Amino acid sequence: QVQLVESGGGLVQAGGSLRLSCAPSERTITLVGMGWFRRAPGKDREFLAGINWTGSTFYADSVKGRFTISRDTAKNTVYLQMNSLKPEDTAVYYCAEGAETYGYIGGREASYGYWGQGTQVTVSL
Secondary structure, three states, X not given: OOOEEEEOOEEEEOOOOEEEXXXXXXXXXXXXXXXXXXXXXXXXXXXXXXXXXXXXXXXXOOOEOOEEEEEEOOOOEEEEEEOOOOHHHOEEEEEEEEOOOOOOOOOOHHHEEXXXXXXXXXXXX
């Protein structure tokens, strides 16, 4: 069973930073795209950033310039570095793994086949 292990959430003050990590349990990240989403209270899940198996990255406009997705192929881990955090960034953050090996992912949830359990990020004033 494919599992995604997320870590790095927590409580941070506005203006602070956090780094989330996600490691797939089976496929290597050089073969599959990975993405980050979040769900704020009372809102739909929202795409944030993605990194294709080629290493190319793309972002939602809402986080471009503040959030950075990256990967460490030696550790088979994908990261989401979040800077200049705002209270409106408070949400449960999800890691997602592309549905297809060598497939290209995008901002739509349909591109992803596997999801992490989510990690809470809370940004206080």
